[in-house]
Amino acid sequence: MSPNGENEFFCDGITEEIIHALGEIAQLKVISRTSSFFFKDQKASVQEIASRLGVSVIIEGSVRLGGALLRISASMIRVEDEARFWSQTWDRRKDHIFEVQDEISLLIADALRENMGHLEIDGHLVDNPTQDVDAYEEYLNGRILLNKWNPTDVNLALQHFEKVLSLDEGLIDAHIGLADGYSFLAVAGFAPREKAWAKAAEAIKTAQKLDPGHAGLNYILANEAFFTATDYVAATNYALASLARRPNYAEAHRFLSFLYGLAGTFTKSYEHLLYVKSIDPLNKETRFYEAYYHYRTGNLPKAQGILDELLAENPKNLPALVVSIYILIHQEAFEEAKALLAGIPEELIAPQERQGIRCLIGARQGHPDEALLAELEAQAVLPESQYAHSYLFLSYAVLGQNDDAFRMLEKLFEVRSSVLQLSFSDPLVASLREDARYAAYQKRVYPRMAPKRRKKEKKASAYVLDPEEAQAMMGRVHAYIETDRPYLNPALTLRLLANQVDIHPNQLSWLLNEHVGQNFNEFVNTFRVEHFKALVLDPSNSHISLVGLAYESGFNSKTVFNAFFKKTVGMTPRQFQKSQA
Template identity: 45%
Template structure:
C-alpha cells in the first residue's frame, strides 16, 4: 500500500521551526511550539495536516522544499523560526506552495513570553485563513489555541517533558515523568501535563519497563482527573481509549473514546492507527483499511504506521507481504520487538516453526517478556505437531500465569489448546482471560493462528461478547448550513454592493477576515457565501476585481507613464508572480501581449 499519489490541495506539513535562540537548550521550545501549531491546525476537519513524526523527519536536513512536499505528499508547507531571548519571543513563519517552492505569505511576530498562547492562536488562525483564501470554504473556529495554564513555568516544563517523551525510550520517558511531575507541582490542574504524564506511565506499563498494576493505577488517576477538568482535549479521549482497552478489556468503550478523540481532532494519526487496529480485530476489514489509509496520508514516513500496515496484511493472512513490510521496519530498527513478534507469527502460520524457535533463542532476552517467549514457543510446537514439547510449554505457561504479568499466558494457552484440538480447554482459558479483563485476548481471539477454534459453535458468541459496540454508539447531529438560503441572497447583494461602491480590493492587504468585518458578517459565513454563490475561493473572487481594475488603468492614456507592475500594485495585487499567473490563466496571454492587442 502506497500513500495516495494524487496530490490534494488541502494538505499541509508544518516543518520543525528552527531554533534561532542563543542557547541550544531552547530546542525543546522550538519543537514544542511547532507541535502546538500542528495540533491547532489539525482541529480543522477539512484540512489534512501531516503528523509530527513525519514532519520532524526532516529536522536539520538540507532538503529542497519541493522534494519534502513530494515525500510527504502535501501541497503546502509551513516553515519558520523561533528566537527566545529573556522575556521576548520572535516567531517568523512562511507558507510555501511546495511543488514550485513559491513563498506566498510570511509574517513575523514579536511578543512577550506571557502572551505565548495568544501568539500560538494568532499564528494558527493566520495560517488557516491564508489556506482558506487559497482553497475555498471550510469552517475555522474563533480560537484554535486556548490558554492551558496561568503558570508559564509549568507550561515550559510540560514542553520539556513532551520533548523527552517523544524520544520513545525508557530513559527519556523517566526524564519526562520527572518534568511533568514538576509541572503539576506548579499547577495541579494543568490538564496537558496530566495527559503527558499518563502517557508516560501507560508507555512504561505496556512496554514492561515498570510494575504493571502500580504504574497503570497512576495513569488511571491522572486520566480520570484530566477528563473531569477538560474533556475537550483529544488526548484525554485517546488515553481513555487506552485505559478501557488495556485495563478493562472493554472494546466498545475504547472504540467510543477513539471516536470522540477523532471528532475533536480529525488528524489524530495515532487514533486513526488505533481505530484501524480495532476494526481489524473485530473483523471489519474495509473500515480498518479506511483508517489505515488516512494514517498513511498523515504519517507516511512513520515506522509505527508501517508496522500497522504489516499487521493489516498479517490479519488478512497475506503473510509474505506482511513479512516484506516487517523486514523494512526491522532494517530501520533491528530491536523493533513488535515487528519481530508479528514476523514470528507469520512464520508460524506458514509452518516455518523450527525457524521461529531458532530466532527467538537468538533474540535479546532483556527485550522480550518471558511470557511471550513461552507462548510463542508453545504455539510453534503446537503448529508443528510436537505434542510432548507443547505439553511442556503448556505446564510452564500455567505456572507463569500465577505471576504479576501472567496475564500474557492466558491468551497463548487459548491458541495452543485450539491448535492441538482441545477446544474445551481453549474456551476455559478464554473465560479466564475475559473474567480477569486481560486485554491481550482482544488481540489473539481474532488472530489467524486461532483459526481452528472458529469452526466451534461457541466462537461466534464469544466474538460478539468481546467486540460489542452497540451500547456505545452515538448519533451524529444533523449539521445545519452556516448561512440559510434566505440570508444567502441578502448577504450576496450586500457583498457585491460593497465591492463595487467601496473597492476594498484595492487594498493589497485585504483578507477574507477583514472583508467579513467590513460587511459585518462572520468570516465562516463569508467563506460559505463565496463558495456557494460565487463558486470561487477568496483569492479568485477578489483578484477578478483587481484584474478588471488593472485592465481599465492600463488602457487609460493618462497612465502611459506608469509601468505594468506599478498599475498592478495600484489595482491591489501584492505580488508580481500572483499577478502574472492570474492574468495569464484568465486571459490566455501575458499583460504585455494583452495591452498590445487592445491597442
C-alpha cells in the same frame, strides 16, 4: 529553531500547538505532529515532502527564542508550482505565548482560506491551558521527553510533569502526561507494576475531575479498559469519546482501527486506518497498524513488506518482529521463524513470550514440545502469566486440542488476562472457529456494541444562504467594490473586506467559493487585472512600467501578478499591451 538548541522543546511545542489548532478546522486536512516532524532538519524537496505526506500546501517556518522575546517566521508553498504565496514574521514576548499561537494560527488559516477555498474559522483557535508560562514550559519539556518512550527519558518527563503541577495543579495535560508515563513504566516493566499503576490511576482520577471529555484522557482510558480491565466495549466507547472531542486525533483512530480489526469488523477498521494514514502517514505506529490490518485480513505479502521497512529502520521493533514471526509460521517457514526469534536480544523480549513463541512454532509444525507445554502450564497458574495464557491458547488451537484451548481462554475472564483478547481472533486459530463454542466466546470476548441512537442531522451552516439571499448579498459586495475599489489596497484581506461590507468572514468566504466560484484572492485579483488593463490603455500612463501599473492596481508581487494575468487573460501583460497598440 533556537540558535543553541537548548530551547528546542519550546519551539517544537509552539509548532505542535499550531498544527493542533489548524487541525481543529473541519475542512482542513492537517498532517499531525509525528509525520510533520519527520522532515525536521532534513533537506527534502517540496515535491518529495508533498508526495510522502499527500498534501497540496506546505507550511515552513522557524522559531527563535532570545530571553523574553520570540521571533516566529512562517511561509506557505503551493506544491503545484512551488510558489511561496504567503509569508510573515512576528516579534512577540514569550509571556504572551498563547495569544501569539492563536494569532499565528488564525492568520495561517485566513491565508489558506483566501488562497485555497472556503473554510469556516472560529474567532480563536488556541485556548490557554494555563496562566503560568513557566508551568507551560515545564510541560513542553516533559512532553518532548515522554515522546521518546524509553525509561530514562520517561522518568525525566515525570519530573517535569510533577514540577508543572507544583506551579499549576489544574493543567490537565500534565496529569495525562503522568498517567501516560507511569502506564508505560508499568507495562514495560521498568517500575514496580502495582506502584506505577496506582500512580497512573491517581493521575487519571484527577484528570477526570478536571475534564472528563478530554480527548487524551479518554484515549488513556480506552487503553486501560482494554489492557487492564479487558473490557472491549468500554475501550471502544472511550476511543469514540476521544474522537467526539477531537475528530482528528490520530492515536484514537489508530486504536479504533485495531479494536475493530480484532472483532473482525474490517470495514470500520479500514475506515479509521485510511483516515489516520491521511493525517499521519509516516508515523511508525500508523505503519505498524497498517501491517497488522493486512496480517489480520490475510494479505501477508503486503503486511510483511511494511514490517520489513519498519525493521530496516529499527531492528529492535518488537511488535514488528513478533508479527513477522507469525507470518513465517503461517507460511510454514519454521526454521526462518526460529532464527528470527533467536536473533531477538534477551533484553527486548520477555522470557515467557520467547518460550510461548517457541511452543507455538513446535505446535504448528505438528511436533509440540511437551516439556515446554508443561512448563507454560505451570506458569499459567499465576494470574500475571499473560504470555503463558496466550501462547498456550494458540498452541492448543493449532494442535486441534480445542477443549484445552477454551480452558485456557477462560483465563481472560477469570484473571483479566488481556493478551488473550489479541490471540482469540488471530488468523493462526482459524480452525478453532469451526468449533460451535467459538461463536459463543466471540460474543463474550468482543461483545456487540449497543446500537447508538441515530444522530440528529447536522444543521446546515449558519453561513449558507438560499439563492435569492446569496444574490442580494453579492450585489451588496459588488456595489461596494465598484464604488470604493478596496482591491487597490494590497493589504486587503477577506476579514477586512467582510468588515467593510458588514458580513461575517465565514459567510463571505462561502459566498465567494460557492456562489461566485472563486476563492478570495481569485475574486480580488480579477478586479485588479481589469484595473490594470484600464491603466495600460490610458496614454497618460505610458511612462510607467507594467510592474508599476500592477502595483498601482493592488498587486504586491510581480510573480503573482504575472501568473494570475496569464492564467485569466491567456497572454502575458506585455503581449496584452502590444495587442492593444
